Amino acid sequence: MNLATVDPDGVTRSLAVIVQSLDRCRHGRHVVDPCGSCPNGLSEGNPHLKPGQKVGYDVHGETLYVPGPDHLSDARAWRTLPKDAAAGDDPLLNRAYRERNRLVAGYTRHWPSVITEAPDYPGFWIVYLVSPAGQLSWHIPQEDMDLFKHVRRVDTWAWDGHTTQQKYERLNAACAMWEGRA
Numbered sequence: 001m002n003l004a005t006v007d008p009d010g011v012t013r014s015l016a017v018i019v020q021s022l023d024r025c026r027h028g029r030h031v032v033d034p035c036g037s038c039p040n041g042l043s044e045g046n047p048h049l050k051p052g053q054k055v056g057y058d059v060h061g062e063t064l065y066v067p068g069p070d071h072l073s074d075a076r077a078w079r080t081l082p083k084d085a086a087a088g089d090d091p092l093l094n095r096a097y098r099e100r101n102r103l104v105a106g107y108t109r110h111w112p113s114v115i116t117e118a119p120d121y122p123g124f125w126i127v128y129l130v131s132p133a134g135q136l137s138w139h140i141p142q143e144d145m146d147l148f149k150h151v152r153r154v155d156t157w158a159w160d161g162h163t164t165q166q167k168y169e170r171l172n173a174a175c176a177m178w179e180g181r182a
Ligand SMILES: [Zn+2]
Pocket: 025, 026, 027, 028, 029, 035, 036, 037, 038, 042, 043, 044
């Protein structure tokens, strides 16, 4: 290795850039920033690493978790399960999720729906809708469960494997049927 290229500060800086990119969607936009290529016009974030996801263990065997998007460069945050795993603890982001969840709750009044505890995120629920174009699902944090009181709770429900992109394609198709255009 050419010693002239070994620059510990440079390495640290490049690693920091990588770590701070872990919330970006596949098009390079930070989570919930506008993204013209993500299905709903907002970056859906890193589809492979989600806040709250276990990613491994430290030398003492303590669990390491993906932090919320504002805490990616805080080493302590990697050792703590984010309080609101979908949104970190950014109040603006939590508000944006709540707005989205109100719209999801609206759809549950039009199509048959159930809600079940999320097996992948502790403290989260998953609402499943049976739209005429196929199954739709969203993660719902405990604090937004007040919006889903009318939805039947079930112990488990089978996810049909749809991706986020397929979900929004189905939503578009289902809304087109609703409006009598398809
Ligand atoms: Zn995107």
